[in-house]
Amino acid sequence: MSLEKFHGIIPAFYACYDDEGNISEARTHALCDYLEDKKVQGVYVGGSSGECIYQSLDERKAVLSYVADRLKGKMTLIAHVGAPSTRDSIELAKHAAALGYDALSAIPPIYFKLPDSAVYKYWSAIIDATPLDFIIYNIPQTTGYTLTTSLFDKLLMNKKVIGVKNSSMPTMDIERFKKVGGNDCIVFNGPDEQYVAGRLMGADAGIGGTYGAMPELFLQANTFVKQGNFEEAKHIQSDINDIIVALCSQQGSMYAVIKEVLNRRGVHIGSVRSPLEGITEEDQTSIGGIVTMIDQAVTRYCK
Template sequence: MNLEKLKGIFPAFYACYDDVGEISENRTKELCNYLYNKGVKGLYVGGSSGECIYQNLEERKATLKYVAESLRGKCTLIAHVGAPSTRESVILAEYANELGYDVLSAIPPIYFKLPESSIYKYWTEIMNSTDLPFIIYNIPQTTGYSLSLQLLKKLLENKKVIGIKNSSMPVMDIERFKAVEENLIVFNGPDEQYVSGRLIGADGGIGGTYAVMPELFLMAEEFVSTGNFNDARRIQRDINDIIIALCSLNGSMYSAIKEVLKLRGINIGSVRGPLEPVTGEDLNKINEIKQMIDQAISTYLTVRK
């Protein structure tokens, strides 16, 4: 595929529930259209931000379907198909292929501590189930496995491997992965280091806070790509202040994000247990976070002018 389609800002798509906690077609499509109209390059669907490990197979298929119906052919769609078993992952991969997704991606196997031979086999079986290109998802802080250069080199023997979504915190990991294969697409994962990730070699980013403030990440990308590093550093500082505020409340960060989105005119419900909703006095802080986002957007729109 044209790898330029994978360079830029890719929000990690949120789980969209109705008022009783079931997957909502209308709310999923509303979030799709909202993000598309903001100008993002594409979406990463069904990953951590989509609460994938708390959903059954049919629920995950429903979200993949609703997103594809909204945006297939309009922007680049990456389907995260990692699941507890290889069988389920392959089912999701085949379904995403049927729906017209552009790329597949998956975390390594979870729960059991497996040897690299098992991880290699897991990813390879997913890749072999379709003709779609594949992006490795490296997120050691939640899976317990950190992608080794040895396994990466072995996986790259399969031409379907075109990239890595790298969510490990050391920004040096991005540089090391690019050193193995310069043409490998590497996405910065930790939102708090988007600018540094881009400067050390990332081609773009996939992030869990992008969709609550897409304007700021789009401007951060603009500043980096045009060499305006002073404003790139400044906007990253303001983004980090917002992320810290989102994580400071009692309840899941995703619950806080969804409450902020409600104030921005997008209601996608709450979160699914065991993730906890923001409640009580912390709800009063949601408006302050929205104001932080609005103020930062206003500030950097002025800079652009």
């Protein structure tokens, strides 16, 4: 099976709210159009950047529908369907399958500390619920669960499991998962701060939460890596990291800051949902500087 459609730069799709904080179809479509115009390879819908933990099941289903309405057949669509219960995850999975998504993905169960046997059953239940391919999501810093290579190997016995979105920080994890999975498995680099390093350690592609703020830079970083131009890849990663540090150094949450960056690009997708914090008046001045940093880096690398 060819995994080519999963290669490239795949932004994690942001939650799009109206001025009252409700899911907005129009603003979701606006973000779809923006990312399509940037020529990214796909979108990862309903994950951390989509604020899935703070949305109802019906809201999450609506977002999946709005994105599919706009982008199905135009780029690769991956639906994150991880939810607090197996039942809700299966419902989201079936909804995404009916909409024509290319693949499913899910974090492990959260809150309760569960053994590998329970995590295996959870992921397997989602996998078995639809004909779609499945991508494991490993993000131990937020879920408290670390995917082991032994469980990964066991899950790969199911042919619908095509890879892992690895957001743990050690790049060694990417190398280990790629060694277990081999060429028939796709490993996505998760931490944006180490995109280039992750690719050099074996990641085939990237899914990231800051890609939407600066898609041109990640697309160019991907080009440098594919060309073997590692010196320029190192330089662009350094500039990306300067921007990420700035995005994370404001009083508002990183996602609120990113949404204001997009707002200044003419893409209005609202703020964030509580308990995430929105931007402050003090952040407004700094965000202007972040926009300038992105513009200057785009000018420098993306000619």
